[in-house]
Each structure stands twice: as structure tokens, then as C-alpha cells.
Amino acid sequence: MTEHTIKRFEDELTALKEKILCMGGLVEKAVRRSMKSVLQVDPGKAQKVIDRDRAINALEVEIDEMTRSMLALRQPAAGDLRLVIATIKIVTDLERSGDLAEGIADAMLQTKDHPIIHTSSLETLAELVIEQVKYALDAFASEDFEKALDCVAKDKKVNKTFKAFQRENLTYLMEDPRQITAGLLASAIGKNLERIGDHAVNIAEMVIYMVKGHDIRHVDHKTAAALISGELSED
Amino acid sequence: MSTDTNNKLTIRDLKLWYDDFEALHGVDLDIPSGKVTAFIGPSGCGKSTFLRCLNRMNDRIPGCRVQGDVLLEGNDIYAPDVDVVQLRTHIGMVFQKPNPFPKSIYENIAYAPRIHGMMQDGPDMDALVETALKKASIWDEVKDKLKQPGTALSGGQQQRLCIARTIAIQPDVILMDEPCSALDPIATAKIEELMDELKQEYTIVIVTHNMQQAARASDFTAYFYLGDLIEYGKTTDIFTAPKNQRTEDYITGRFG
Ligand SMILES: Nc1ncnc2c1ncn2[C@@H]1O[C@H](COP(=O)(O)OP(=O)(O)OP(=O)(O)O)[C@@H](O)[C@H]1O
Ligand SMILES: [Mg+2]
Numbered sequence: 085m086t087e088h089t090i091k092r093f094e095d096e097l098t099a100l101k102e103k104i105l106c107m108g109g110l111v112e113k114a115v116r117r118s119m120k121s122v123l124q125v126d127p128g129k130a131q132k133v134i135d136r137d138r139a140i141n142a143l144e145v146e147i148d149e150m151t152r153s154m155l156a157l158r159q160p161a162a163g164d165l166r167l168v169i170a171t172i173k174i175v176t177d178l179e180r181s182g183d184l185a186e187g188i189a190d191a192m193l194q195t196k197d198h199p200i201i202h203t204s205s206l207e208t209l210a211e212l213v214i215e216q217v218k219y220a221l222d223a224f225a226s227e228d229f230e231k232a233l234d235c236v237a238k239d240k241k242v243n244k245t246f247k248a249f250q251r252e253n254l255t256y257l258m259e260d261p262r263q264i265t266a267g268l269l270a271s272a273i274g275k276n277l278e279r280i281g282d283h284a285v286n287i288a289e290m291v292i293y294m295v296k297g298h299d300i301r302h303v304d305h306k307t308a309a310a311l312i313s314g315e316l317s318e319d
Numbered sequence: 320m321s322t323d324t325n326n327k328l329t330i331r332d333l334k335l336w337y338d339d340f341e342a343l344h345g346v347d348l349d350i351p352s353g354k355v356t357a358f359i360g361p362s363g364c365g366k367s368t369f370l371r372c373l374n375r376m377n378d379r380i381p382g383c384r385v386q387g388d389v390l391l392e393g394n395d396i397y398a399p400d401v402d403v404v405q406l407r408t409h410i411g412m413v414f415q416k417p418n419p420f421p422k423s424i425y426e427n428i429a430y431a432p433r434i435h436g437m438m439q440d441g442p443d444m445d446a447l448v449e450t451a452l453k454k455a456s457i458w459d460e461v462k463d464k465l466k467q468p469g470t471a472l473s474g475g476q477q478q479r480l481c482i483a484r485t486i487a488i489q490p491d492v493i494l495m496d497e498p499c500s501a502l503d504p505i506a507t508a509k510i511e512e513l514m515d516e517l518k519q520e521y522t523i524v525i526v527t528h529n530m531q532q533a534a535r536a537s538d539f540t541a542y543f544y545l546g547d548l549i550e551y552g553k554t555t556d557i558f559t560a561p562k563n564q565r566t567e568d569y570i571t572g573r574f575g
Contacts, residue, residue: 088573159531161558161570297560 093158097167100150101225104171104178107143108221110136111182115217115280118188119210122273123203127196133189140182147175163294170294174224177283177290181217184276184283191269191276198265202256205249206274212242213281220287229295229312235288237305239281246278327352327492327522328373333387335368335377342368344546345387350492350539355514355523357533357554360543361574366526369543370494373524374410375403391491408435411485415497417477419469419484424461427469427480428452428487435488447487455483456513475506482513486521493517495525499532511536530570534558542566 088094114133121129151172154160160168200206216238223232250271257267289301292312300308328350335343342365350356358366371377372385375396389396396406408431419427428448432438438447448465452458457479461472469480478498485493495514499507507529514523514536527533533540533554540557542550542565550557550566561567568574 088571090572093572161530161534162561162567164571165559 090158093154093164096150096154096158097164100147100154100167100171103143103147103150104174105221105225107140107147107175107178108224110140110143111178111185112214112217112221114140114182114185115188115210115214118185118192119206119214119277121189121192122195122200123207123210125195125199127193130189130192134186137182137186140179144175144179147171151175166294166297170290173290174287177286181280181283184280187276188273191272195266195269198269200266200270200273201263202252202270205245205252206270206277209242209245209249209274209277212238212245213277213284216242216281216284220284220291223288223291224294227291227295229292232288232291232295233305233309233312236285236300236308239285242278242281246274249274325352326350327392328524329388329390329393330373331388331390333369333372333385333389335365335372335386336382336384337380338382342546343372346548348541348548348551350522350524352522353518353520354538355518355525355536356539356541357537358524358526358541358543359528359530359533359569360549361569362528364543365546366543367496370412370496370524370526373492373494374407374412376412378403408488409490410492410494411488411490413478413481413485413493413495413498415500417474417481417501419472419477419480421468421470423466424452424469424472424480425465427484431484431488437488451483451487452480454486454517455479456509456516457483473506475502475509478502478506478510479513482510482517486517490521492522492524495523497526497528500528507532542569544569 088097114136117129118133120126121133151168154168158164216235219231219235219238222228223235253267253271253274256263292298292300292308296312298308298311300311303311326349328348330346330348330350333343333346334341346369358370360366368377372389373396377383377385385397391406391409395401396410420430422430425448428451429440429444432444432447433440438444449458449462452461457476460476461480469477472480478501482493482498499510502510511532514525517523518538525533525537537554539552540554541548542557542561542563544565550561550563552562557566558570561570
């Protein structure tokens with residue numbers, strides 16, 4: 085894109101993108117670390133996730149302030165407007181994801197006396213969700229709507245894996261009532277992962293809006309692809 | 320480039336030359352009835368030139384030549400039998416600088432209906448003057464001083480007086496060339512609100528340099544660049560997701 089005539093606005097837009105990526109990086113790290121703490125039974129890592137959540141929240145406030153002043157002072161239009169709007173929404177999804185990672189860390193700390201024995205399904209789910217988060221953030225960084233669509237498409241597999249995990253977890257609970265506490269904690273962790281995936285999808289949808297100007301929320305994948313390729317018009 | 324709504328004006332392959340300088344390179348555009356259409360674009364791109372074609376204001380400019388079609392509800396306004404004075408009663412124009420006649424406020428409104436033979440002086444004329452001033456949202460401010468000269472009003476009031484004068488001859492279309500550029504934000508807001516009301520009855524076309532004004536006040540926006548119509552569409556689409564990169568650059572301030 086051509087340089088902005090008002091250099092300072094250009095700088096502000098660049099700074100805004102960088103801040104989002106910085107926040108995204110912290111969130112991705114929090115999700116990874118929280119799951120490492122679960123799988124490696126490492127309370128130190130869990131505590132770190134909890135301690136670092138404050139930085140994520142601070143970035144949320146800072147980014148909100150930036151977008152507010154841009155709307156008031158610059159009256160952005162077209163692509164600039166879509167970036168600002170996408171940012172306002174993405175920031176909320178990132179902050180929620182950070183909280184959910186903190187929730188995972190919290191659950192991990194409660195497993196001290198109730199270790200989770202069966203972790204392989206959780207691990208599979210975590211890998212998928214972390215990849216989804218990474219795709220969403222990469223799509224934002226490189227304004228790559230195809231990658232964003234991939235992120236959205238991954239949700240089917242995540243949901244399937246989550247359901248399988250729940251079923252499996254339930255079986256363990258029924259087999260051995262002594263596992264109930266651990267099983268409930270595992271279930272909470274799985275649920276948080278699944279919701280982090282949902283937030284990644286929201287972010288990806290905002291990236292598509294930002295890049296292409298199409299709102300693909302609540303439409304099926306085929307319709308979304310047709311909208312983006314221009315075969316279909318919005319109304 | 321067409322719109323779903325009824326079209327008041329249809330322009331096809333419109334070209335215009337000032338001597339041998341081609342200022343418009345074949346513009347196609349449909350202007351929907353009962354809507355506000357805004358023309359935007361950098362200085363010198365041909366907005367005013369194009370606007371003036373819509374009521375043959377260019378006829379008076381020596382060396383100016385027009386080719387192509389401008390149809391008002393299907394009728395060619397450049398047809399040889401068209402009476403230009405009559406045409407301008409259908410398609411009125413409001414200019415950048417308010418230009419009231421150096422006469423009373425009352426006379427500013429009554430003059431044209433009288434010379435067009437629409438109405439004689441009397442109670443009907445009084446009613447027409449009142450209605451026009453009311454429609455232009457200036458009645459309350461001038462009703463006690465109708466005998467005072469129009470030129471004694473403030474800039475914003477003068478502009479609304481000129482709009483009232485245009486309305487008085489009951490046109491179909493009102494063309495406005497940067498009608499707010501000499502006005503403060505409050506007077507501007509009044510004119511914008513007025514446009515919103517007037518579009519119930521009239522088709523409005525406005526040239527503006529104020530991007531926010533185009534965004535706020537119009538239903539459709541046309542972006543011109545160097546004598547070409549680059550993009551035309553719903554104002555919300557143009558300002559949130561324009562299709563053309565040049566429109567995007569202009570709208571986001573990345574021009575030049
Ligand atoms: N009477 C004229 N004689 C010769 N050239 C003219 C005349 N009027 C306009 N032009 C030229 O035609 C082109 C379009 O001018 P026009 O006034 O339509 O632009 P505009 O988009 O209205 O610009 P602005 O935003 O500055 O009012 C310009 O290059 C201008 O120099
Ligand atoms: Mg002009």
C-alpha cells in the first residue's frame with residue numbers, strides 16, 4: 085500500500101499492528117506454556133502463566149486507547165477503518181484467550197493431589213488449538229486471508245477432537261470414581277482449549293474482514309470462499 | 320455502473336473538451352432518484368466540469384465541447400429542441416459561494432417563479448416564498464425580515480437562502496458544487512441535515528472536498544480521477560471496502 089500522506093498516521097497504524105502482534109505473541113506463549121505445565125506436570129510453568137497474564141491485560145488497555153484516539157482524531161476510512169475495527173475485536177479475543185490459558189494453569193495447580201493420568205488426547209487437542217492460534221496470528225501479520233480461512237477450517241477437526249476427548253474422559257470417570265477430581269480438571273482444561281480455538285477463529289474471521297472487507301461470520305465455509313473470491317455479492 | 324433504484328439521470332460515454340484539452344474521458348453513470356449522490360476526487364479531476372454537464376452550464380464556456388448522452392428520465396438534455404432556461408428549472412444548481420441577488424430576501428425567492436411565469440405576486444406567491452424558506456430550514460431566522468437584503472445574512476444563511484431559491488422553482492434535481500466550503504461546522508451540519516430532508520422530494524448531487532461530508536451526507540459516492548470515473552457505489556461500501564486501489568488510496572489519505 086502507498087504511504088500515508090500524513091506520516092504520523094502511518095506510524096500509528098504500524099505501531100497498532102505491532103502491538104497486536106506483541107499481544108498475540110504473549111497469548112500464544114501463555115497457551116503453549118500452560119499446556120506444557122499440564123503435560124510435564126510443572127507447577128513453576130503454570131505459575132509463570134498466571135504471573136504474566138497482567139502484561140496481556142495491560143496491552144489490551146493500551147491497544148484500546150490507541151484505537152479510540154485513532155477513531156476520534158484520524159477518522160480512518162476503507163482499509164484503515166477495517167484495520168482499526170478488526171483490532172478492536174481481535175484484542176478482546178486475545179485477552180479472553182489469555183484468561184483461558186490462565187484458567188488452564190490454574191487447573192494444573194489444582195492437580196497436585198489429583199494428577200491427570202491420561203493426557204494423550206489433551207495433548208492432541210492442544211497441538212491442534214495451538215496451531216489454530218498460530219495460523220490466526222500469522223494471517224494477521226501477513227494479511228493472508230487464505231491462511232485465515234485455513235484457521236477457520238481447522239475448527240471442525242478441533243471440535244471433533246474435543247468431543248472424542250470428552251467421551252474418553254467420561255469413560256475414565258465411570259471406570260474409577262477416585263479419578264473424578266482429576267477428570268473434572270482435565271475436562272475444564274479441554275473446554276478451555278476448545279474455547280481458545282473459537283477465539284482463534286474469531287480472529288481469523290476479522291483478518292478476512294480486514295483484508296477483503298467481507299463479513300464471513302455465521303456463513304458456511306463454501307459461502308465464505310465464494311464471497312471472498314467475488315463470485316457472490318454481500319447482499 | 321448501475322444502481323438498483325430508479326434513475327433520475329443517466330449519463331453515457333460523456334466526453335468533454337475545453338478547446339483541445341479532454342477534461343472528461345467517457346463517463347458512464349446512473350444517478351438514482353431521491354438519493355444524495357456525492358462526487359469526490361482530487362482538485363482538477365473534473366468533478367465541477369461533470370456536474371456542470373448535468374444542467375448544461377458548460378454551454379456558456381467558449382471552446383467547450385460535449386459529446387455523449389445525458390438523459391433526464393430518458394430524455395436527452397442536449398437534444399436540439401431543449402430550452403436550456405426551461406431545463407434549469409428542472410435541474411437547479413447551488414454554487415460554492417452563496418450568491419444571493421442584491422435584493423430582498425423575499426425577492427430572492429419570488430424572482431424566478433415570477434419570470435418563469437409560474438406565479439404572479441399575491442397571497443399564493445407569499446405562500447410559495449414561505450414554503451421554500453421553510454423547506455430550506457431558514458424560515459424561522461428570516462420570517463421577520465423578509466424585506467431586508469439577502470446579502471445581509473450570514474454565509475450559512477445565505478447558502479440556505481440560495482437553496483430556498485432553487486427549491487422555489489420546484490426542480491427535480493438539485494446540483495450543489497461544494498456548497499459548504501465557506502461555512503462553519505454548524506452551518507455545514509444544517510445544510511447536510513437539509514439535504515437529508517430534501518432528498519424525499521428531490522434528487523441531489525453534491526461535489527465535495529470534505530470526505531467526511533461525502534461519507535455522512537450521501538447515499539452513493541462517485542470517485543473521479545483525471546477525467547475518469549474510477550469507482551461508483553454505495554457510500555458505505557466506498558468508505559469501508561472500496562474495490563479499486565486508487566479509490567482506497569484517496570479515501571485513506573494516501574494520495575500523491
Ligand atoms: N473553463 C475552463 N477552461 C479550460 N479548462 C478548464 C476550465 N474549467 C476547468 N478546466 C480544466 O478541466 C479540468 C477539470 O476541472 P474541474 O474544475 O472540473 O475540476 P474539479 O474536480 O472541480 O476541481 P476542484 O476540486 O479544484 O474544484 C482541470 O484540468 C481544469 O484545469
Ligand atoms: Mg470544482
